[in-house]
Amino acid sequence: xxxxxxxxxxxxxxxxxxxxxxxxxxxxxxxxxxxxxxxxxxxxxxxxxxxxxxxxxxxxxxxxxxxxxxxxxxxxxxxxxxxxxxxxxxxxxxxxxx
Amino acid sequence: xxxxxxxxxxxxxxxxxxxxxxxxxxxxxxxxxxxxxxxxxxxxxxxxxxxxxxxxxxxxxxxxxxxxxxxxxxxxxxxxxxxxxxxxxxxxxxxxxxxxxxxxxxxxxxxxxxxxxxxxxxxxxxxxxxxxxxxxxxxxxxxxxxxxxxxxxxxxxxxxxxxxxxxxxxxxxxxxxxxxxxxxxxxxxxxxxxxxxxxxxxxxxxxxxxxxxxxxxxxxxxxxxxxxxxxxxxxxxxxxxxxxxxxxxxxxxxxxxxxxxxxxxxxxxxxxxxxxxxxxxxxxxxxxxxxxxxxxxxxxxxxxxxxxxxxxxxxxxxxxxxxxxxxxxxxxxxxxxxxxxxxxxxxxxxxxxxxxxxxxxxxxxxxxxxxxxxxxxxxxxxxxxxxxxxxxxxxxxxxxxxxxxxxxxxxxxxxxxxxxxxxxxxxxxxxxxxxxxxxxxxxxxxxxxxxxxxxxxxxxxxx
Numbered sequence: 001x002x003x004x005x006x007x008x009x010x011x012x013x014x015x016x017x018x019x020x021x022x023x024x025x026x027x028x029x030x031x032x033x034x035x036x037x038x039x040x041x042x043x044x045x046x047x048x049x050x051x052x053x054x055x056x057x058x059x060x061x062x063x064x065x066x067x068x069x070x071x072x073x074x075x076x077x078x079x080x081x082x083x084x085x086x087x088x089x090x091x092x093x094x095x096x097x098x
Numbered sequence: 099x100x101x102x103x104x105x106x107x108x109x110x111x112x113x114x115x116x117x118x119x120x121x122x123x124x125x126x127x128x129x130x131x132x133x134x135x136x137x138x139x140x141x142x143x144x145x146x147x148x149x150x151x152x153x154x155x156x157x158x159x160x161x162x163x164x165x166x167x168x169x170x171x172x173x174x175x176x177x178x179x180x181x182x183x184x185x186x187x188x189x190x191x192x193x194x195x196x197x198x199x200x201x202x203x204x205x206x207x208x209x210x211x212x213x214x215x216x217x218x219x220x221x222x223x224x225x226x227x228x229x230x231x232x233x234x235x236x237x238x239x240x241x242x243x244x245x246x247x248x249x250x251x252x253x254x255x256x257x258x259x260x261x262x263x264x265x266x267x268x269x270x271x272x273x274x275x276x277x278x279x280x281x282x283x284x285x286x287x288x289x290x291x292x293x294x295x296x297x298x299x300x301x302x303x304x305x306x307x308x309x310x311x312x313x314x315x316x317x318x319x320x321x322x323x324x325x326x327x328x329x330x331x332x333x334x335x336x337x338x339x340x341x342x343x344x345x346x347x348x349x350x351x352x353x354x355x356x357x358x359x360x361x362x363x364x365x366x367x368x369x370x371x372x373x374x375x376x377x378x379x380x381x382x383x384x385x386x387x388x389x390x391x392x393x394x395x396x397x398x399x400x401x402x403x404x405x406x407x408x409x410x411x412x413x414x415x416x417x418x419x420x421x422x423x424x425x426x427x428x429x430x431x432x433x434x435x436x437x438x439x440x441x442x443x444x445x446x447x448x449x450x451x452x453x454x455x456x457x458x459x460x461x462x463x464x465x466x467x468x469x470x471x472x473x474x475x476x477x478x479x480x481x482x483x484x485x486x487x488x489x490x491x492x493x494x495x496x497x498x499x500x501x502x503x504x505x506x507x508x509x510x511x512x513x514x515x516x517x518x519x520x521x522x523x524x525x526x527x528x529x530x531x532x533x534x535x536x537x538x539x540x541x542x543x544x545x546x547x548x549x550x551x552x553x554x555x556x557x558x559x560x561x
Contacts, residue, residue, distance in 0.1 A: 006497060006502045076371050085378060
């Protein structure tokens with residue numbers, strides 16, 4: 001089973017990390033440009049990431065604990081951009097834009 | 099300019115020269131895959147691969163040492179302690195690198211005894227340099243540590259960055275001692291050998307480049323020390339937290355206990371989380387500066403570092419690090435793809451960025467820009483991305499056909515090597531390798547001439 005799903009599982013995992021990067025990039029650019037549409041595009045990437053997580057949980061032969069870890073990491077990816085941004089604004093008060 | 103900064107220039111110049119040697123050896127290694135008869139009987143694939151990987155380690159190490167020698171005296175406002183020893187050792191190190199290279203190219207093999215180990219090849223992957231040269235590397239690192247710690251003691255001062263650097267020197271040197279044992283048991287040997295390879299690359303080097311980037315950020319963007327040091331502590335905690343036990347993701351097929359696979363998979367899967375934070379920081383810095391800086395090449399190479407690190411180490415790593423995938427992908431061209439991308443993003447881009455920062459000071463350019471560096475940036479990055487894409491496709495074919503379907507038999511190995519996806523990937527890798535080499539040539543030309551060729555635009559600083 002794992003043999004047949006090897007590439008599919010790997011690509012889904014890579015896709016999750018890649019979409020997390022896209023979400024972070026668009027979130028950051030949206031905050032900088034103060035453009036809601038760019039931030040929405042970022043959240044759309046995150047929504048797509050959640051879909052990939054659902055596919056991993058439902059179709060891949062990863063063991064249960066690893067599926068749980070993927071879900072937890074996906075939640076972590078959601079929090080990192082806003083938390084980092086808030087920290088940056090707090091530590092760079094002279095550069096704050098909004 | 100301090101004497102240690104003059105020495106830093108020599109180290110950085112040597113790093114860029116050896117970077118070129120790495121590119122040549124890499125091209126040769128890539129060509130062997132599409133023409134296995136290449137230089138048959140003269141120079142075999144294993145030698146070019148040794149040269150490619152060892153020069154990678156050496157050029158980055160020289161780049162790190164050069165960057166530290168450049169920034170360290172500015173940190174304390176005094177000359178480095180023991181600068182004379184450091185100057186002498188630079189020439190000794192360069193001579194040793196040249197001798198070892200000549201031995202690898204012309205002698206190649208030695209007897210399987212002490213003579214071979216001491217004079218030809220130590221026989222351990224990535225640290226193949228004969229034992230006399232390996233001892234030389236330890237001496238250089240000890241003098242480097244003496245320079246750093248001695249200067250901090252003489253200055254009677256310690257900063258957050260230098261504190262982290264000094265603490266990092268201890269495992270940096272101690273772990274290299276792991277290059278020496280010659281355990282008879284292969285599993286025991288590989289178990290400890292990975293401590294050296296993994297802990298250097300995914301722990302001590304990460305901290306070292308973190309310190310260098312902290313100085314570079316203060317230099318390039320005028321970021322306050324308080325901020326970069328706060329980030330450095332966070333980065334060190336996260337990188338070490340995820341990196342050290344990530345060691346287990348190497349422990350496949352070498353006879354280590356099975357629990358290491360889960361530990362390694364879990365902790366290395368955590369690695370994209372701090373890297374995503376670094377991407378956010380890069381966007382914040384770039385945006386609040388409106389992409390404006392007095393040193394464009396350094397700025398863009400620093401951005402490339404943040405994004406390359408995330409994609410190469412984060413995305414590529416996450417794709418293959420869970421044990422169920424790693425079981426099959428381990429040691430295939432898939433791993434090679436990840437290795438190329440991660441080294442490029444995590445280290446190479448940072449060293450190139452520092453080179454431009456240093457050159458701006460040395461050549462007195464108030465504003466550093468031009469067309470040439472953009473061609474180098476494009477050539478190197480397009481070449482690198484093309485190579486890792488091609489290697490990924492070959493690696494997919496190898497992992498699927500040879501490992502997952504074929505069960506790693508000799509027959510499956512041949513089937514994997516002959517598969518058209520694998521072969522096409524190898525051809526594409528070589529083609530993009532040529533693009534990368536062209537990018538390197540332009541980079542070398544630009545580093546030699548930038549600031550001399552481009553007029554100084556003092557007015558542009560106000561931009």
